[in-house]
């Protein structure tokens with residue numbers, strides 16, 4: 001069994017944590033401040049995608065960036081997940097229960113109602129889908145496009161930016 005609370009990289013040590021895990025910039029919170037891991041909401045997702053900011057640390061992405069993609073995303077050459085900087089991607093692969101296969105299903109979206117977050121398309125980005133095998137797609141850049149199959153959802157597309165490499169994330 002892997003360590004579920006890996007060491008926090010230096011550049012993330014100012015971020016808030018919950019149960020030993022860094023709370024990503026992208027993660028919405030309930031009214032009383034509890035992080036809703038695994039959820040995305042529209043405004044934040046759009047902000048991170050269009051400003052080209054890392055979804056964990058919030059810093060501008062550099063010349064190498066990573067998007068996590070499922071098989072369906074690979075077919076479409078895009079994902080609604082905002083990208084990550086390489087150190088945050090390395091941390092996420094170790095820390096994130098969804099990526100490392102410790103969650104069989106994503107959390108149900110009913111929690112977003114509790115959180116007072118509008119149940120818009122953004123909050124359904126990861127709605128209760130079965131867990132898939134994830135890949136880390138290494139890119140130099142992406143285009144912000146309208147998602148080809150999700151109405152009014154933006155996505156990072158690598159159709160015009162051939163990946164530097166695509167690495168399967170091993171299940172643990």
Ligand SMILES: [Zn+2]
Nearest residue numbers: 054057085088
């Ligand atoms: Zn980062």
